[in-house]
Amino acid sequence: MLAVVDTDLGYGQHIVLPKVNVTLHEREHVAILGPSGVGKTTLLHYLYQQLAKQSCLCSQAQGLVDNLSIFHNVFIGGLARQSRWYNMANLLLPFTQPQQQINAICQQLELTIPLQKKVSELSGGQRQRVALARALFQQQPIFMGDEPFSALDPLMGVRLLNVVKQSHQSVICVLHDADLALAHFDRIIVISAGKVTLDAKANQLTLAHLSQHYVVADEVPRSAY
């Protein structure tokens, strides 16, 4: 599906991950793990840029419009699929069909509050589910998520991950929850100390394996003192 070969990833002159080599296969569920600040989001956003036409991105920042309703925030996810006049008409006075579609997605995501409610009035977990609903409404084959379940209780996180898996051919998520990654993903990529330190099938790994590959960015080996 995508091969990233010896590619430097970063921001302008600031290279966060030099010479990255990662291959993504179709129909895989991939978790990207690693300590805070090592470059997981940087990698995910690069993967999204390469596969943008087939992907939806549920980013950490969410990008919700606080003063708009749940309906409008989710509807924005489908703007690219429809004509400008259809989008304008729906934003002014929502048609029945998209209301039903968005309602069904919200039900799947256990978001059972009225679609007319403003996003500014929602809890953190409810906002995260609106962001997930907007991603699902894009109807793309690849889902990319940056900590997309972090504001949910762990059991709901697993249920909603299953909804995401059922709705997409491939799922690529940055996670901090190693247990979720081990139990529910096919493959785990660990980024640590500026590089990919592990890339393996999840069923061959344990928490102990993962922790061996976590190196905090500014950790200096004892021998250096």
Ligand SMILES: Nc1ncnc2c1ncn2[C@@H]1O[C@H](COP(=O)(O)OP(=O)(O)OP(=O)(O)O)[C@@H](O)[C@H]1O
């Ligand atoms: N827009 C940006 N411009 C410049 N540097 C950035 C930008 N975004 C992130 N960085 C830097 O890139 C590095 C990696 O950031 P990134 O967000 O990819 O890490 P992460 O592993 O996803 O972190 P976390 O787990 O805390 O979300 C950090 O040092 C960060 O300060």
